[in-house]
Amino acid sequence: xxxxxxxxxxxxxxxxxxxxxxxxxxxxxxxxxxxxxxxxxxxxxxxxxxxxxxxxxxxxxxxxxxxxxxxxxxxxxxxxxxxxxxxxxxxxxxxxxxxxxxxxxxxxxxxxxxxxxxxxxxxxxxxxxxxxxxxxxxxxxxxxxxxxxxxxxxxxxxxxxxxxxxxxxxxxxxxxxxxxxxxxxxxxxxxxxxxxxxxxxxxxxxxxxxxxxxxxxxxxxxxxxxxxxxxxxxxxxxxxxxxxxxxxxxxxxxxxxxxxxxxx
Amino acid sequence: xxxxxxxxxxxxxxxxxxxxxxxxxxxxxxxxxxxxxxxxxxxxxxxxxxxxxxxxxxxxxxxxxxxxxxxxxxxxxxxxxxxxxxxxxxxxxxxxxxxxxxxxxxxxxxxxxxxxxxxxxxxxxxxxxxxxxxxxxxxxxxxxxxxxxxxxxxxxxxxxxxxxxxxxxxxxxxxxxxxxxxxxxxxxxxxxxxxxxxxx
Amino acid sequence: xxxxxxxxxxxxxxxxxxxxxxxxxxxxxxxxxxxxxxxxxxxxxxxxxxxxxxxxxxxxxxxxxxxxxxxxxxxxxxxxxxxxxxxxxxxxxxxxxxxxxxxxxxxxxxxxxxxxxxxxxxxxxxxxxxxxxxxxxxxxxxx
Numbered sequence: 007x008x009x010x011x012x013x014x015x016x017x018x019x020x021x022x023x024x025x026x027x028x029x030x031x032x033x034x035x036x037x038x039x040x041x042x043x044x045x046x047x048x049x050x051x052x053x054x055x056x057x058x059x060x061x062x063x064x065x066x067x068x069x070x071x072x073x074x075x076x077x078x079x080x081x082x083x084x085x086x087x088x089x090x091x092x093x094x095x096x097x098x099x100x101x102x103x104x105x106x107x108x109x110x111x112x113x114x115x116x117x118x119x120x121x122x123x124x125x126x127x128x129x130x131x132x133x134x135x136x137x138x139x140x141x142x143x144x145x146x147x148x149x150x151x152x153x154x155x156x157x158x159x160x161x162x163x164x165x166x167x168x169x170x171x172x173x174x175x176x177x178x179x180x181x182x183x184x185x186x187x188x189x190x191x192x193x194x195x196x197x198x199x200x201x202x203x204x205x206x207x208x209x210x211x212x213x214x215x216x217x218x219x220x221x222x223x224x225x226x227x228x229x230x231x232x233x234x235x236x237x238x239x240x241x242x243x244x245x246x247x248x249x250x251x252x253x254x255x256x257x258x259x260x261x262x263x264x265x266x267x268x269x270x
Numbered sequence: 271x272x273x274x275x276x277x278x279x280x281x282x283x284x285x286x287x288x289x290x291x292x293x294x295x296x297x298x299x300x301x302x303x304x305x306x307x308x309x310x311x312x313x314x315x316x317x318x319x320x321x322x323x324x325x326x327x328x329x330x331x332x333x334x335x336x337x338x339x340x341x342x343x344x345x346x347x348x349x350x351x352x353x354x355x356x357x358x359x360x361x362x363x364x365x366x367x368x369x370x371x372x373x374x375x376x377x378x379x380x381x382x383x384x385x386x387x388x389x390x391x392x393x394x395x396x397x398x399x400x401x402x403x404x405x406x407x408x409x410x411x412x413x414x415x416x417x418x419x420x421x422x423x424x425x426x427x428x429x430x431x432x433x434x435x436x437x438x439x440x441x442x443x444x445x446x447x448x449x450x451x452x453x454x455x456x457x458x459x460x461x462x463x464x465x466x467x468x469x470x
Numbered sequence: 471x472x473x474x475x476x477x478x479x480x481x482x483x484x485x486x487x488x489x490x491x492x493x494x495x496x497x498x499x500x501x502x503x504x505x506x507x508x509x510x511x512x513x514x515x516x517x518x519x520x521x522x523x524x525x526x527x528x529x530x531x532x533x534x535x536x537x538x539x540x541x542x543x544x545x546x547x548x549x550x551x552x553x554x555x556x557x558x559x560x561x562x563x564x565x566x567x568x569x570x571x572x573x574x575x576x577x578x579x580x581x582x583x584x585x586x587x588x589x590x591x592x593x594x595x596x597x598x599x600x601x602x603x604x605x606x607x608x609x610x611x612x613x
Contacts, residue, residue, distance in 0.1 A: 104500075107414075117414035173401075174445070181402050181444040190405045191421065192440035199427035200359065201435035201465050204604070208553065214580035217553045221387040222354035223601040230281050237280060239352035239387065246284040254434060256580070262284045313514055315546045316561030319594040324511050326495050340494035341510070356603050371495035373511070375597040390602045394496055395488055397568065412497055432576045447571045449487065451605040454496040461497075465605055469572045 008138065013077070013146035014154050015136035018161045019085045019129060020072035023065040026111050030062025033112070043109025044099030044118070058109065064088070075142040082137030089129040096122050116170040125168035132161065200227060203234045203249050210259035216245050219263075323347060323374045323384050326456075327391075330366055335389075337372055346383045347374050357391040358453035358462050359425055366391060369456045392454040394461060400446050408442070408463070410450065418460045419450055426463045431470040442468060481612040483552065484536070484588035485577045487605060488596035489517065491564060504564030506543035509592065514558060516547060517566030517590035525565035534573035534586045545613070549589065551599040552608040553579035558598045566590045577608040584608035 030036055040046065040058035049057045068088055071081050092110070099106060099118045107115045108122050116122070146154045166172050204224065207213050222239040229235075234251040237244050240263060248260040313319050323345040329336035337345040349355070349363050353376075357365040366389075373393060376386035398410035398417060408419040427435040428442065442448070449467040454460075490498035491509035503509045505521065519529035520538045531538050541547075543562050550557040567590040576585045589611055593602060600607040 178445045189440045197437050199435050199437050201427040223388040224360045225354045246280045248284045264283050315559035322594040373593045
C-alpha cells in the first residue's frame with residue numbers, strides 16, 4: 007500500500023512543479039508576476055526577474071527528474087527541499103510583504119494567505135512520501151489503474167481548490183451558476199432609497215441655485231406624502247428641499263432657506 | 271421646538287403653506303460669530319488641510335469629540351445643531367461612539383478646535399471585487415483582503431452604471447468590480463453597505 | 471471634454487470619487503502612502519491615471535476614449551464640482567483611478583453631465599467640494 011502511494015506521488019509533485027516552472031520560465035507575464043511578488047522585497051527589483059526565472063528553471067528540472075526513470079529517493083528529497091523552501095518563502099512573504107503577491111503560479115495578484123500555506127503543506131507531504139518510492143511511477147498505474155487515477159485526481163483537485171490563482175476557472179463560474187439558480191438578494195421589498203432622492207436633488211435647478219451656500223452634508227430627511235424632505239445647513243440658515251419621492255422629476259424640486267429662531 | 275414640530279414647520283415652509291419665515295439668531299450652542307466664520311487659512315495644494323480632521327474618536331464630552339489622528343495629532347471637534355452627522359445614514363451626535371473612525375470638515379477656530387460643518391463616522395469608499403453573494407451579505411476582495419459587506423434593509427442601494435439608485439441588488443454578479451460606500455464596523459473586516467456602485 | 475493635448479489649460483470634465491491613503495483607520499490601515507509615497511487622507515491631494523507608463527498600463531483611460539496628458543507626482547491641478555463655483559488646488563500623490571473599469575459611467579448636476587472617472591481625491595480634497603456620502607461627483611479639472 008505504502009509503495010503504491012509513494013509511487014504515484016512523483017506524478018502529482020512533478021505536475022505541480024512543471025506547471026509552476028513553466029509559468030515562471032515561459033509565461034508572457036512572468037516579468038510582471040516577478041515584480042508583484044514578495045521575491046522583489048527579498049532580492050531587489052534589479053535581480054527579481056532573473057531569480058524568478060531561475061526558480062522556475064529549478065522547478066522544471068526537478069519535475070523532469072521526478073517523471074524520468076528510475077525512481078530514486080534523492081528525487082523525492084530534491085522535491086521535498088523545494089517544498090520546504092516554498093513554505094519558508096511563504097512565511098517570509100506573509101510577514102515582510104503581506105500585500106505582495108505570492109508569485110507562485112501566475113501573475114494574478116494573490117497575497118499569501120492560509121490557502122497558500124495549506125497547498126505548500128500538501129506538496130511537502132507528497133514530496134516526503136515520494137522519497138519512499140522504489141518503482142517508477144507507471145508501475146502503480148499498471149498495478150491499480152483506477153485507484154491510481156482516482157487518487158491523483160483527488161490530490162490534483164485538492165491542489166486546485168487550494169490555489170487562489172485558479173478560482174476564476176472553477177469557483178467563480180460555480181458561484182455564478184448558483185446565483186442564476188437563485189439569487190440570494192432577489193425578492194427584496196420595493197423602496198425608494200435615500201440615495202435615489204439625493205441623486206434627483208443634485209440634478210435639480212433648485213439645488214444648483216443654493217449649492218454654493220451649503221456647508222453640511224444631509225442633516226435630516228423625512229417623508230411627507232408624495233414628497234421627501236432633505237435638509238442641509240448653510241451656516242446661518244437651514245436649506246430645506248422637497249423632492250418628489252415617487253417619481254423622477256427634478257424640475258419639481260423646491261427649496262427654501264429658513265433662518266431659524268431657536269423656538270421654544 | 272421638538273424635532274417633530276421642527277419637521278412640520280420646515281415642511282410647511284418648503285411646501286409653501288407657512289405664513290411667516292422667522293428671522294434669526296444662530297442655531298445650537300455655538301455663538302453666532304463662529305457659526306458664520308469663514309476659513310481663516312489658505313490651504314496649500316498637497317498640504318495638510320487645517321479645516322479637515324481624520325482619526326478615531328477617543329472621547330466624547332457632550333457635543334465635543336476628542337479624536338486621535340493617524341498622524342498622531344489630537345483634534346477637538348465641536349458639533350452644533352447645524353453639523354451633519356453621517357453614520358451609514360444621516361444621524362445625530364448620539365450615534366458617535368468611542369473607537370469610531372472619523373472624517374470632519376469645518377472651520378478651525380483660533381483655539382485649535384474644529385467647529386464642524388459635517389462629520390462622517392466610519393465612512394469608507396472601497397474599490398473591490400465581489401467574490402461571493404449570500405443572504406444579506408456580499409463577500410468582497412479588497413486588494414487581496416476579505417471584507418464582509420452587510421446589506422442593510424431600508425438603506426443599502428445600488429447604482430448600476432450611473433442610473434438612479436435602487437434597492438434591487440439582484441443584478442450584482444460574482445467576479446464583478448464594484449465601489450462600495452459604507453460604514454466600517456470598528457476593529458473588524460466588516461462594512462455595512464450604504465451604496466454599491468456597479469459599472470456596466 | 472476638450473482634449474488636454476490640444477489646449478493644455480482648458481478644463482476637462484469627468485467624474486471624481488475619493489479614496490483614503492496614509493495607513494489610517496479601517497481598511498485604510500493596509501493602504502500605505504500611494505504610488506508617490508506622500509499621500510495622506512488629510513492633505514489636499516489626488517490620484518491621476520497617467521502618472522507613469524506603469525500607472526497608465528493599469529488605468530488605461532484610453533479605453534474610455536480619454537486622452538489624458540502625462541502628469542507626474544507633485545503636479546498641481548485645480549478642481550471644481552460642476553454644481554458649485556468653489557475651486558480647490560490639489561497635487562498628484564497617487565496613481566488612479568482605474569478608469570477603464572468604469573467606461574461610460576456618467577454623473578450629472580442640474581443639466582451639466584460628465585463621463586468617466588479621470589480623477590480621484592483624498593477625503594480632505596473631496597469634502598472641500600462635495601459630500602463624502604455622495605461617493606462620486608461630476609467635476610472640472612485643469613492645470
